[in-house]
Amino acid sequence: MRSLLRILSTTRELWPYYLGIVASSLLMSVTALVTPFLIGRATDEVVALAGGHGGTVRTLVLLAVGLLVAELLNTVLTNIGGYLGDTMTARLRQILSVRYFAKLLGLPQRYFDDELSGTIIGRLSRSIAEVTNFLKSMSNTFFTMLVTTVAVLVISGLYSWPLAVMLAVLFPAYMWLTARTSTTWQRLEGAKNDLVDVANGRFSEVIGQIRVVKSFVRERSELALFDDRYGGTIGLTRDQARHWHSMDTARRAVLNLAFLGIYLVLFLQTAHGAFSIGVMVLLLQLMGMARTPVTMMSFIVDSGQRAVAGSQSYFEVLDQVPEARRTLPAGRPATAPLDLHAFAFRHVDFGYRPGRPVLRDVTFHADPGERIALVGESGGGKSTLVNLLLGLYPPDAGLVTLGGRDITAMPVDEVRRDVGVVFQDPSLFSGTIRENIAYGRAEATDAEVTEAARRANADRFVERFPEGYAALIGERGVKLSGGQKQRVAVARALLKDAPVLVLDEATSSLDTKSERLVQEGLEQLMADRTTLIIAHRLSTISTVDRIVTLRDGAVDEIGTPAELAVSGGIYAELLALQASNDLTDRARLSAYGIDAGIDPGDPDAQPDVTAGGIGRG
Known part of the structure; x- marks a missing residue:
């Protein structure tokens, strides 16, 4: 219930809707309570008129008109309350959805590394739907039920205190029995939600990559996996339904026994002359009105339990620690002390998981206007360096600087405005x-x-x-x-016009003709910018200013292409592998994410490392 109270407390701007719903509920209860009195009076008039002991047709007509007015007012007020409830629900859905989206946008990249996008979306849809459905049903019925219950207790007490006592005992007893079901029900609902979230996450992933699924003929296995996960909810639902309905049977049995006693008291008191027939009819209708809120309580509790279970995952997201937006320390100049085109990595260590380092003591820098190429085996940390430069992750040790400033002390928006990226995808x-x-x-x-x-x-x-x-x-x-x-x-990167540019294998998936067109655009893009290049062909980095080679997450060599070509290191090895026609050598080259620079569809393509490409040519 704390989750629901938390939602209500965070949506205080909806108080005019709450107030309007409460007011309409109070007036609805008044019009509903008028009806038994009018029917009771009409019953006495009919009995008197039929027995020749008084009563008039005019009085009966007035009572019938009174019933019509009461019913019409009740209808109008019900729809006013419904309108306010529907509008409030839509507004609440907007507030909760926007708040959830805003929170997600502010979470660090690590959160998304561990979550499927479909799971995140499914969690929002389920949580918001269940919470808003509960609040809608509660707003449209709860206050009416509460006012009606209190009024019935008071009126019953005025006519017969035994009836009021039995009702006063019945309500809390029924609520206690209902609450007894909550703990087990919510635990099972949470387990079902977990299965559904995983299934929906995979569903979104499969649909987003349907061409891959079809090309590997995985439709049946993906469908079977999806079916198994939803099938797992069936057993949980059986346990949940068995528990809920067995408890509901017990609650209704208690309710039936209690109303048996109420009806016996009412009938016996009427038979002994304590009530007239009209008063008996009045009290019978009041008892019927009292029974409706009690039985409706099961529906509201059921809806509330779903909302509590759903809101737990919603608030798990809202309770995540957001990405540090960071502001400059007091007295620190807002503008960079050095040219923003410069960046550097100084003794940087980093790992996505504790105890599993990806980068070790990485140190290199780029002066304004330089073009730096990263070369190393696939999975060796090249793209991780890009992630650190964008501030998507903080380094575990060391510094990443932009324009001479530690980016962990800069506002992340400023860091990312100053770095443009063209990814492979x-x-x-x-x-x-x-x-x-x-x-x-x-x-x-x-x-x-x-x-x-x-x-x-x-x-x-x-x-x-x-x-x-x-x-x-x-x-x-x-x-x-x-x-x-x-x-x-x-x-897009040209229009952003950031001083630092990152090219993360920007042409690796293109054919020769497309690559040439893109490279022409990249030459335009790199003009007057500092560029960090992760390339898939040696020809594209042969004319950069410096090459940084990575081995096992650490810097192996730094130098110009000419220097590293004869140093005997990774770059020299790659040049030798590219010149070889041996299949083993070509496989070794691929391990570095490097191809030979030949497009089978291009008869003019040659594996010449001096060919023009991304560089100074």
């Missing part, structure tokens, strides 16, 4: 070409977007779309080729 979003190019500068003008596309060699294919820059490209840019997507990514 361009990671486009659904929407238009223009929106994707302007993703880093949403305020950019059409002219600026067009100029960035021209410099990235993207304008050629964009102009072939009937809609031009307004063309929709589908999820993750599915309607574009690999080369087209990469040119959009280059245009």
Whole structure:
């Protein structure tokens, strides 16, 4: 219940809705309570009129009109309360969803390393749906039930204290029996939610990579895995349903026995002349009104339990420690003391898991305008260095500096504004070409977007779309080729205009023609910038200023291509492997993420390390 109270406490701006719902509930209860009195009075009038002991038709007509007015008012108030409840629920869904999304956007990268995107999305959908459904049902019925219950107890006490005592004992007894089911029910519901979250996470992952699934003929195995996880919820549901319904049977049995006693008291007192027939009818209707809130309590508790179980995972996310946004220490200049184009790694250690280091004592720097290439085996820490430079992870030891400042002491937004990245996977979003190019500068003008596309060699294919820059490209840019997507990514980085540029195997997945077009755009992009290059071909780094080689997560050598070509280190080894036609040597080359630089579809391609590429040529 603390989870629900926490939700209510964090949505205090909804108090006008709460107040309106309470007011309409109070008035609804009043109109509902008027009905038994009118029916009771009408019963006495009918008995008197039929027995010739008084009563008039006019009185009966007035009572019938009174019933109509009461029912109409109740109908209007019910719908006013329903409208407020529905609107409040929609507003609550917005608040909780936006708060959840905002929290996710502020979490460190480590959180997402351990979570499937489908699980995160499914958790939001389930939690928000269950919480809002509960609050909607509670807001539309709880206050009415509460007021009705109190009023029935008071009115019953005025007519017959034994009836009031039995009702007063019945309500808490029923609530106690209902609460007894909560602990077991919530534990089983939590286990079911875990299975569903995993299943939905895998579902999202499979749909997002459906081409891979189909190409490896994994449809049946993925379906079987999905079915097994949902099938696991069946046994839990059996246990849950058995527990809930056995307890519900006990509750209803207690309720039936209690109302047996209530009806016996009512009938016997009426038979002994304590009540008139009209009063008996009045009290019978009041007892019926009292029974409805009691039986409805099971539904509200059931909905509340689902909301508590769902909100637990919601608040687990909200309780995560956010990414440190960081501000500069007092007295520290807001602008960099050195040129922002410079960056450095100084004695950096890092591991994604404790005790499993990826980087060890890494030290190198880039002066303004330099082009630095990283070379090393796949999994050797090259992309990890990019992650550290972007501030996605803090180093375990050492310093990463940008413009002479420790990036862990800089606002992360400032760090990431100053570093542009072109990844191997361009990671486009659904929407238009223009929106994707302007993703880093949403305020950019059409002219600026067009100029960035021209410099990235993207304008050629964009102009072939009937809609031009307004063309929709589908999820993750599915309607574009690999080369087209990469040119959009280059245009996006050009428009961002960050002083430091990272090229993380930016052309590795392209054919020769597309690669040449993208490289032309990259040359435009690298102009007047400091560039860190992770390349998949030796030809693309042959003309950089310096090469940093990594071996087992540590810096092995630093030098110019000419120096390292004769040093006997990793770079010299790669040059020798590339010159070899031996299959074993080619396999060894692939272990470094390097190909021979030959495209089988290009008869002019040669494995020449002096060919122009990403560099100074």
